[in-house]
Amino acid sequence: MSAAHAFLQRLGERADDEPTWVAARRQAGAARFEALGFPTKRDEAWKYTDVRRIAEGEFTLADDAELDEARFAALGMPLDAHRLVFVDGVFSAALSDLTDLPEGVSVEPLTTAMRTNHEAIGGAIGRLAGVDFSPFTALNVALSEEGAVVRIGQGVVVEKPIYVVFASRANESARMSHPRVLVMAGARSQSTVVEHYAGEAGAANFTNVVSEVMLERGAIVDHYKLQEASSEDLHVASIHVEQGRDSRFTSFNLNLGGALVRTDLVTDLNAQGAETNYNGLFFVQGRQHVDNHTLVNHNAPNTFSNENYKGILNDRARGVFNGKVIVKRDSQQIEAYQNNANLLLSDRAEIDTKPELEIYADDVKCSHGATTGQLDEEAVFALRTRGIDEQMARGLLTLAFAGEVMDQVRLPIIAERVERAVAGKLPERFNLADLVEVSDALEEA
Amino acid sequence: MLEVKDLHVTVDGSEILKGLNLTVNPGEVHALMGPNGAGKSTLSAVIAGKDGYEVTSGEVLFEGKNLLEMEIEERALAGILLGFQYPVEIPGVKNIYLLKAALNAQRVARGEEEIPAPEFMKLVREQLSFMKMDGSFLQRAVNEGFSGGEKKRNEILQMLVLQPKLAMLDEIDSGLDIDAMKVVAEGINSLRNADRAILMVTHYQRLLEHIVPDRVHVLVDGRIAKSGGKELAHELEARGYEWVLEESAA
Numbered sequence: 001m002s003a004a005h006a007f008l009q010r011l012g013e014r015a016d017d018e019p020t021w022v023a024a025r026r027q028a029g030a031a032r033f034e035a036l037g038f039p040t041k042r043d044e045a046w047k048y049t050d051v052r053r054i055a056e057g058e059f060t061l062a063d064d065a066e067l068d069e070a071r072f073a074a075l076g077m078p079l080d081a082h083r084l085v086f087v088d089g090v091f092s093a094a095l096s097d098l099t100d101l102p103e104g105v106s107v108e109p110l111t112t113a114m115r116t117n118h119e120a121i122g123g124a125i126g127r128l129a130g131v132d133f134s135p136f137t138a139l140n141v142a143l144s145e146e147g148a149v150v151r152i153g154q155g156v157v158v159e160k161p162i163y164v165v166f167a168s169r170a171n172e173s174a175r176m177s178h179p180r181v182l183v184m185a186g187a188r189s190q191s192t193v194v195e196h197y198a199g200e201a202g203a204a205n206f207t208n209v210v211s212e213v214m215l216e217r218g219a220i221v222d223h224y225k226l227q228e229a230s231s232e233d234l235h236v237a238s239i240h241v242e243q244g245r246d247s248r249f250t251s252f253n254l255n256l257g258g259a260l261v262r263t264d265l266v267t268d269l270n271a272q273g274a275e276t277n278y279n280g281l282f283f284v285q286g287r288q289h290v291d292n293h294t295l296v297n298h299n300a301p302n303t304f305s306n307e308n309y310k311g312i313l314n315d316r317a318r319g320v321f322n323g324k325v326i327v328k329r330d331s332q333q334i335e336a337y338q339n340n341a342n343l344l345l346s347d348r349a350e351i352d353t354k355p356e357l358e359i360y361a362d363d364v365k366c367s368h369g370a371t372t373g374q375l376d377e378e379a380v381f382a383l384r385t386r387g388i389d390e391q392m393a394r395g396l397l398t399l400a401f402a403g404e405v406m407d408q409v410r411l412p413i414i415a416e417r418v419e420r421a422v423a424g425k426l427p428e429r430f431n432l433a434d435l436v437e438v439s440d441a442l443e444e445a
Numbered sequence: 446m447l448e449v450k451d452l453h454v455t456v457d458g459s460e461i462l463k464g465l466n467l468t469v470n471p472g473e474v475h476a477l478m479g480p481n482g483a484g485k486s487t488l489s490a491v492i493a494g495k496d497g498y499e500v501t502s503g504e505v506l507f508e509g510k511n512l513l514e515m516e517i518e519e520r521a522l523a524g525i526l527l528g529f530q531y532p533v534e535i536p537g538v539k540n541i542y543l544l545k546a547a548l549n550a551q552r553v554a555r556g557e558e559e560i561p562a563p564e565f566m567k568l569v570r571e572q573l574s575f576m577k578m579d580g581s582f583l584q585r586a587v588n589e590g591f592s593g594g595e596k597k598r599n600e601i602l603q604m605l606v607l608q609p610k611l612a613m614l615d616e617i618d619s620g621l622d623i624d625a626m627k628v629v630a631e632g633i634n635s636l637r638n639a640d641r642a643i644l645m646v647t648h649y650q651r652l653l654e655h656i657v658p659d660r661v662h663v664l665v666d667g668r669i670a671k672s673g674g675k676e677l678a679h680e681l682e683a684r685g686y687e688w689v690l691e692e693s694a695a
């Protein structure tokens with residue numbers, strides 16, 4: 001019996017009050033998952049990431065979304081936003097806030113969207129991320145029940161961010177969830193979508209999420225994935241983006257938590273003028289493992305991609321960066337830039353980084369670079385000569401390293417939160433909040 | 446305040462400072478001159494506590510305490526500030542962060558409260574306008590992409606905010622045009638008082654017209670070859686260093 005089969009078996013019987021077409025999809029997902037099995041290190045895409053902790057885990061699906069306000073407040077961000085909250089994958093109406101959605105925008109849990117509009121949603125979901133992308137997307141199809149569906153009408157500018165929180169509780173026994181996120185951005189619409197994965201201390205759950213973002217002509221989407229799972233949580237995510245003409249997608253993939261984290265980010269630039277920007281930052285310590293696989297498909301001429309991923313690794317943490325750019329034949333006048341820089345704060349931390357460029361056109365401006373290093377000792381010295389102690393000097397420089405990515409972040413709450421997390425190792429008397437305050441005061445003046 | 450006694454320093458196996466003696470008292474301004482490669486920057490590196498400089502004998506005392514046993518940041522907290530010949534660029538660290546962290550480190554070391562943000566801003570703005578520096582400097586990363594002159598002004602700005610007891614400024618005048626030189630000199634002069642001392646490394650008389658030193662020393666081949674009053678600087682300007690070498694060899 002395969003590990004994949006055993007994994008599904010452990011779930012036992014499922015409620016069968018679902019529409020037949022949903023059940024059929026599920027079966028297809030399960031069949032595909034069983035056929036593929038869990039990836040092993042022999043699979044090129046999983047060479048450095050061992051998923052046995054997931055395969056051998058005993059997880060059950062949660063059936064309640066209980067989380068009181070106080071516990072939620074400790075996890076979520078006080079973001080002025082349209083908010084959708086899931087607790088261990090289960091929708092929480094109580095914690096969500098969808099009161100003043102502007103006209104032309106719908107933000108719903110997947111189950112509701114399916115009931116009210118199953119033609120449109122059913123046709124869209126899975127279009128970018130079907131069962132073949134990876135065993136985990138197949139597993140997601142087999143087991144997904146809930147998720148977030150965001151639809152933005154033509155020309156609608158959504159002022160407030162759409163904030164989707166996935167809270168992972170410290171449960172008595174481990175839970176798993178397989179959420180879907182579907183964002184359909186109409187022509188010339190503008191929006192910001194935040195996926196926030198937050199875990200309580202002691203949570204040891206498995207999240208396996210699949211997101212699809214579809215941008216019609218001229219749409220602009222800022223997409224944040226802020227991953228702050230607990231140090232025991234297991235997290236697998238794939239984000240699939242499809243871009244129409246003159247659309248602009250900007251991704252912020254910010255990873256701070258989790259024991260084992262894998263994120264795939266795939267964009268298809270399908271029409272000219274489409275632009276995608278990948279900003280990534282991870283900060284891992286202890287024995288955390290973070291694997292980022294990114295892919296940009298330049299399927300049309302005159303498309304643009306820009307990627308900047310930074311990793312900070314301490315203790316015995318391990319990081320993987322694989323960034324692939326494919327320029328199809330006849331996709332001329334392409335610009336594709338990629339940069340990956342990693343900072344090792346300890347000799348025992350490890351990073352495997354690999355840029356992969358496959359270019360089948362000739363009129364292409366392309367660059368890539370990968371660097372891995374330590375802090376600049378000259379700079380540490382210079383700061384110390386100003387009375388700043390060594391630990392704080394190293395903290396400031398680490399923050400500075402992250403700064404290049406964080407400066408791009410357009411939501412101050414997120415920027416500050418991540419800066420704070422990165423600065424977490426600074427001595428207490430280094431009052432970052434105060435610095436940020438000074439910095440803001442300056443900007444206003 | 447600063448006593449350097451028979452200091453011998455080796456870098457990469459070769460001796461650079463060969464028995465240097467120098468005493469600087471509170472209230473005094475000293476100029477340290479001498480040809481390229483004489484060891485002036487080596488002396489400031491040793492005082493700062495930079496790695497790679499081996500003190501084989503001699504001592505350096507600051508207010509009677511053994512400086513060479515102190516950590517780099519302890520020296521700064523004791524009241525020493527080095528203005529570097531080549532200030533380091535620190536990408537991503539905003540000037541404002543450095544200034545605040547440095548000032549608070551000093552206050553905490555003195556057992557004082559951290560400076561409240563508004564008070565800090567007021568202080569920094571005053572010094573900034575004194576140095577004729579634009580407010581945007583504060584948001585820029587330390588020295589990153591600064592011109593030579595901007596870097597030097599920035600060193601002085603740090604000095605004005607931190608108010609050290611002893612400032613050792615290494616070729617603070619190089620790369621400055623006349624106007625910038627005046628601003629920098631005014632900055633340095635504003636710090637002069639009976640409790641502070643300033644040690645300036647320079648090649649040129651020009652700076653010393655703005656900041657008149659009490660003592661002038663000529664450092665040649667790792668030793669102070671000659672010391673004198675401010676007129677010595679004029680003489681060096683007119684005659685170069687050769688004669689000092691010959692005189693000390695004789």
Ligand SMILES: Nc1ncnc2c1ncn2[C@@H]1O[C@H](COP(=O)(O)OP(=O)(O)O)[C@@H](O)[C@H]1O
Pocket residue numbers: 456457461479480481482483484485486487488497
């Ligand atoms: N880090 C170093 N490594 C090797 N040699 C050095 C280093 N620093 C200085 N030196 C040598 O020491 C001597 C004195 O240099 P320095 O102190 O910079 O002179 P000055 O500042 O008077 O021009 C020179 O010969 C220089 O080449």
Ligand SMILES: [Mg+2]
Pocket residue numbers: 485486487530615616
């Ligand atoms: Mg020098």
